Amino acid sequence: MKKDVILQSHDRSKAYGIHTQQTFSSKILKEEGLEKVLQENRELIALSEPIINNLYNFVKGSGFFGILTDVQGCILNIMGDENVLEVAFELDMVPGAYMSEEHIGTNAMGTALWEKKPVQISGEEHFVKVYHRWTCSAAPIQDPKGNIIGTLNLTGYSNLVHAHTLGMVVAAVQSIELALKHQQAKDKLLWSRQYAGTIIDSIPKGILTLSPRGYIKSINRKGQKIIGASQDALIGVPAKEFFVDWPKVKSAFSHQRYPLKSRTYIQHHHKSLEIDLELHPIFDARENRNGMICIFTEVPRVSQLDQSKPHHKMYTFDKIIGRNKKFLNTLEYAKQIANSPSTVLISGESGTGKEVFAQSLHRASDRQDQPFIPLNCGAIPKDLIESELFGYEEGAFTGAKKGGNKGKFELAHRGSLFLDEIGEMPLFMQTNLLRVLEDREFYRIGGSKKIPVDVRIIAATNKDLREEVEKGNFRKDLYYRINVLPLSLAPLRERKDDIPLFIDYFMTTKSLKLQKEPFTLSKDQLEEMLHYHWPGNIRELENMVEQLVNAQSTAPYAQENSGISPGFEVAKEEPSSAANPSPPVKPLEIVEKDHILQALNYFNHNITAAAKALGLGRNTLYRKMDKYGISR
Structure with missing residues (x-):
């Protein structure tokens, strides 16, 4: 039976034009195409990752590797x-490579997709000779409706072939399919809750629920508005601290099975309100009390203490500015992947808002109430980055703090760790980071x-x-490990239609901060x-607007001083002529070099000041200076 499957697969491989001497798949996606495929399969990737991790941990050290395909x-x-x-990567068995029979001939993944059943292919059963070294066991993955959506494969050297390997893969696939069913049920439940929540939020009265022990479990939007506090701030607050005469209300209600109406006071921090309260009991299937629903409205002309709780908030998606179509697509994709546990790699020039997106991803995930810990890999000296990430025990080195110190990984436990400028991470630390990502455990420096x-x-x-x-500066295996969900941010020069939005926003915020009157830019200034070309992107634009607000506080003065910034010029087009056929604008690299030189001259070669004005990090400015041969 298996022999027939192999022979038929070989016949198909020949028909597809596959050569036995072929080394690589005939179809390997580039970054943009791969990003699209990863986005389309984000749920499968996220749900299967912990299961593949478990499978890998079981065979770790035995020479096997796992592959998930669509x-x-x-x-x-x-x-x-x-x-x-490393051997697999040399054969371009990388994310984006197609393992279907049509592109690489007989192999477990492609043949399992064709046969629609688990398959084990070993040694010379592969069509291309370069794969004769492998034994591969793959099984198709089905969604809850029975449609095949991908395969899971385990590959090792052919001398390691064993029938039980296929059984392990099948068991892992069953776990993935079960996770998909659970996710579908979870999505349906979430939809039901959102549906009910929408109805409750549309009711023009405050509604909150109390647990059997008398703690606030939920509150609708109207209730939050009446009280002046968010649901997050109210959940878990005891009713006895919230309702002023709670013992009296509870006593009157305790033996009743029907709603109780009462006028009482509620208090939260410095705010006190008189309300009309209606209590409804909640009963479980055995007719036992299981909490209560409180419906309330504010009594007109309440006596209310003023309250203000200024505090720093992290960025969220709803605060991100932009209307550019490409940017909005990126923003929508970011929202879709926010709740995935998979690793996200945000790429973009300096000043494009990578940390803003990182914080927003965290705030939109189910880890939002846990820590968000940032670390700039380019700002930490090489000899300190290990202790920053992993922490250290007391006495680990000279000057180590008494009692030791937690590293960023420990501080971010159950939350998110933001590794900014990861391309600056030293190679030895890349190895250590990869090990932690795979093992989900680590040692402090000096710890056992x-x-x-x-x-x-x-x-x-x-x-x-x-x-x-x-170039050998970054590990290939770490790159694929962190690039599970890639997110690319466009530079500001590709978002010209967003520039007026940013100008309006920064003009308002900077005017408030500097206590100056906002003004409208002249037409020439806006042009x-x-x-x-904004080499420093949004950060440079922000700094530029702040400079304008500092220097110009009235519209007439602004009209007279239309230069973008002191000492900075825009490369303008010159009229072309037959006698002068040169391009109307300077090449971008020349403009950027001139722009950097102007900034350095203006700030007397003060790197920190020039970098800030340009909207760049110091390290980025140093790299650009080296690139253009500008002396330090």
Whole structure:
């Protein structure tokens, strides 16, 4: 039976034009195409990752690696021992490579998709000779409706072939399919809750629920508005601290099965309100009291104490500015992946808002109430970054703090760890980071106790990490490990239609901050800003507006001083002529070099001041100076 499957697969491989000497898949997606496929399969990737982790931990050190593909055979995720992954990567078995028979001939993933059943292919059963070294066991993954949506595969050297390997893969696939069913049920339940929540939020009265022990469990929008506090601030507050005469109300209500109406007072922090209260008991299936629903309205002309609780809030998606179509697509994708536990890699030039997106991802996830811990990998000296990430025990080195110190991983436990400028991380630390991502545990420096950790990694870079991998500056296996959910932010020069929005926003906020009157830019000023290339992106635009607000507090004065910034110029077009056929504008690199030189001259070569004015980090400015041969 299996022999027939192999022979038929070989016949199909020949018909597809696959050659036995072929080394690589004939279809490997580039970054943009891969990002689209990863987005389409984000749920499968997220739900299967912990199961693949468990499978890998079971075979770890045995020379096997696991592969997840979509229904077309495109590799979505790959995980395994470093030594065997290096061999796989040399054969371009990487995310984006298609393992269908049509592109690489007979192999377990492609043949399992064709046969619609689990398959084990070993040694010379593979069609291409370069795969004769492998034994592969794959099984198709079905969604709750029975549609095949991908495959899970376990590959090792052919001398390791064992029938039980296929059984392990089948068991893992069953776990993934069960997770998909649970997710579907969870989505339906969530929809039901949202449906009910929408109805409750539309009621023009305050509604809150109390647990059997008398703690606030939920409150609708109208209730939050009446009280002047968010649901997060109110959940868990005891009723006895919330209702002024709660013992009296509770006593009157305790033996009744029907609603009780009462006029009472509620208090929260410095706010006190008189309300009309209606209490309804909640009963479980055995007719036992299981809490209560409180419906309330504010009594007109209440006596109310003023309250103000200024506090720093993290960025959220609803605070992000933009109307550019490409940017809005990126924003929508970010919202969709926010609740995934998978690693996100945010790429974009300096000043494009990578940390804003990182914070928003965290705030939109189910980890929002847990820590968000940032670490700028480019700002920490190489000899300190290990202790920053992993912490240290007392006496680990000279000057170590008494009692030791927690690292960023420990501080971010159950939350999110934001690794900014990850491309600057030293190679030795990349190895350590990869190990923690795979094992989910680590040792403090000088420690002997393993510390388990549950963090969601959000990484960011302004470098092309693929290029860094080719240069040997960044580990290929770490790149694929962190690039599960890639998120690319466009530079400001590709979002010209958003510039007026940013100007209005920064003009308002900077005027308030500096206690100056906001003004409208002249037409010439706005034109200059729209035609400027903004190497420092949004951060540079923010600094530019702040400079204008500092220097100009009235509209007439602003009209007279239309230059974008002291000492800074925009490369303007010159009229072309037959005698002068040169391009009307300078090449971008020349403009950028001139712009950097102007900034350095203006600030007397003060790197910190120039970098801030340009909207760049110091390290980024140094790299650009080296690139253009500008002396330090």
